[in-house]
Amino acid sequence: MTAERPLLFTNARLIDPASGKEERGGVLVQDGLIQDVGPYVAVATDAEVVDCGGQVLAPGLIDMRAFIGEPGAAHRETLKSAGEAAAAGGVTTIMSMPDTNPVLDDPAIIDFVMRRARDTSIVNVRPAAALTKGLKGEEMAEIGLLREAGAVAFTDGDRSVTNAQVMRRALTYARDFDALIVHHVEDPDLVGTGVMNEGEFAARLGLPGIPREAETVMLERDIRLVRLTGGRYHAAMISCADSAEIMRDAKSRGLPVTCGVSINNLALNENDIGDYRTFLKLSPPLRHEDDRQAMIEALVDGTIDVIVSDHNPQDVETKRLPFSEAENGAVGLETLLSAALRLVHSNGVPIAKLLRAMSTRPAEILGLPGGRLQRGAPADLIVFDPDAPYVLDKRQLRSLSKNTPFDEARLQGQVTATMVAGRIVFDRLNVSREANV
Template sequence: MSTKPLLFKNARLVDPDTGREDKGGLLVRDGVIQDLGPQLTQAVDADIIDCGGQVLAPGLIDMRAFIGEPGGPYRETLKSAGEAAAAGGVTTVVSMPDTSPVLDDPAVIDFIVRRARDTSIVNILPAAALTKGLKGEEMAEIGRLKEAGAIAFTDGVRSVTNAQVMRRTLTYARDFDALIVHHVEDPDLVGQGVMNEGEFASRLGLSGIPREAETIMLERDMRLVRLTGGRYHAAMISCADSAEIVRSAKAKGLPVTCGVSINHLSLNENDIGDYRTFLKLSPPLRHEDDRQAMIEALNDGTVDVIVSDHNPQDVENKRLPFAEAADGAVGLETLLSAAMRLVHSDRVSLPKLLRALSMKPAEILGLPAGRLKIGAPADLVLFDPDAPYVLDKRQLKSLSKNTPFDEARLEGQVTITMVAGRIVFDRRSM
């Protein structure tokens, strides 16, 4: 339906596609960007929002979020995930197939598409299972699942250890131009490990997970991509050796991209401290040298996207001894604020950061969003990059509160989130 145009004026426009930063305005009409630039200071017959110099940028696109619905609505529903995403400036979320039932049937994919459209205030796009039942044994029906609305194919937190199965899925997906997203972690090498292998794990008396659990699986996948030519995205890498593997594959022209969790850019193994289970993640938090390597990989383009790895867990699964606690942390609402730490410490420029949070995910997924340009969807976030606050987990909109940033001092608060020209979050009215 046609609605009255809306002008954002006096904004700091940041376009991650071109890297340009301009002071000016942006006009939204009928759900798309109609005009923008320094010259745009007024518009006839339009509602006006004075941004007061705050940053106006494309809405964030999160390529990795676990949502409990269907099967685990006590953890997170599509509705609550949408509210959490909107509060964090995220306008599009890719949901993982680790649900009950698993998203390996076209009818279930269709249900998620319809349910998300009816209940979520942001775009939620389902990723379908790569193998049936997430068992890693038999390839899912990629063609039918894509037709039903699957945006990508992944086994979520599980790795496909059978190289022949992975080869077949890459080959089949290539013919449908489908994207394979893989969790690179060899479960046999992980074994009983619960955190990064090294001196700190020994001090805590916890079993370690070697970096090789990630790098061996990643190296195997690069060779299979070379063999098949299928489009491949490593869901998350976490160590320096993995960055070198991806860097080498890209230099050879392979159709490879990769992501990194905001947790692995902001935190290291020392943050686990006295067995803080909210920081028990998969892959585990690494050594500080690996964190620095991830930042450098983001700067040089080896790392394409930053994800929240939003994985809500209830209290019963987290209030346990560290070794027994479930992996995962919520992250949709803190994704932007935590990422702004890299900007405030002068490690990453704001346009480059937003590129990894919006434009590159859109490019990889084939979405028209992620850019400030005429005709693009009006999926936007207005935020104050310098606004300080202390995170109170009780105020999170997610149903689960397992955030690694509880009581952390953060900078950068979302003021307005807009999806398809409709304001879905407005801090000014809170």
């Protein structure tokens, strides 16, 4: 078997979010790694050359929160379809959630998912294991064995561990393995029958509201348990100004805490629900515009570490219902970058800072080698035109489920090529070598 020829991307706007460096130049890829990068790249004469036409070339995105139906609910999403959607959206690594059937609370199931992903997915899939057995919040899962099997983090997905003693034990035990606890901060008792953000808009729609305290009370408790145990903790998604202040204070005290935000809570607010649009029924719910602005400020000042898609496929039967009865969730892998670029175009967020929250910081938090545009780094790369306008048609999404909150939205910024481990897996640049898909 002959070695693959080197591939040289030229005429690119290079953005390395790890260093903050931005320059014109090229990237040389061979053997699945970045061999050289910069304004002047020395290359052998047999290299294939791809002209990026001045578009951005950056590390591939790493999404720390994606629900995938396989195993158990492959009609909603498979590892294959999720990988195709991710590649089209510039996501080269997915952290999959454990709420499958069976639940990812056994090393053998973790192994199955990893093998299945290697065989069928064109992007990297890193499974998160269940924090508690059966996601019931009652008994801690076997964190040590699951970590050995390949789990990169521990979470109960969209369920909160309400028992403080269980959470304390999990944080203490995880500390000894340097394992990461990822928690959905939402008190189910305070959520009650609520279906959207509590406030004037919910009252006008006649829908029961979810108070911000459902999030902040749980987050405050977790921060105190982190202070007690010293365990590594990541709040999966925060959504309101008070939560940002809690995280800001915890970080100022040197606690080992990080947090994420859903792209939905950065790009949308409660008014977008409009006439009971169930594709915008989410957890955490879309908040007031003041909270959305607070999330953007927290992202810019570094309080928020990562942006996630919160990809949660739902089929027609669970979404085409009255708003109060519909399931939470929206697909988001394919639109993550385009929706995030709204912050660049409309809010003046620096593009390098945006990419850092979607590549470098997730890699650092999960202990992965990607997220940087440097020699020796994995050739998980994306090329995209940040100014390319388009109107999203949900029928063209590669996800099996079509429940996108951005249907018919005008978006700006489109991925033109995605590379994983040196292989082109999505291509609008017409790279000459055959894509290995």
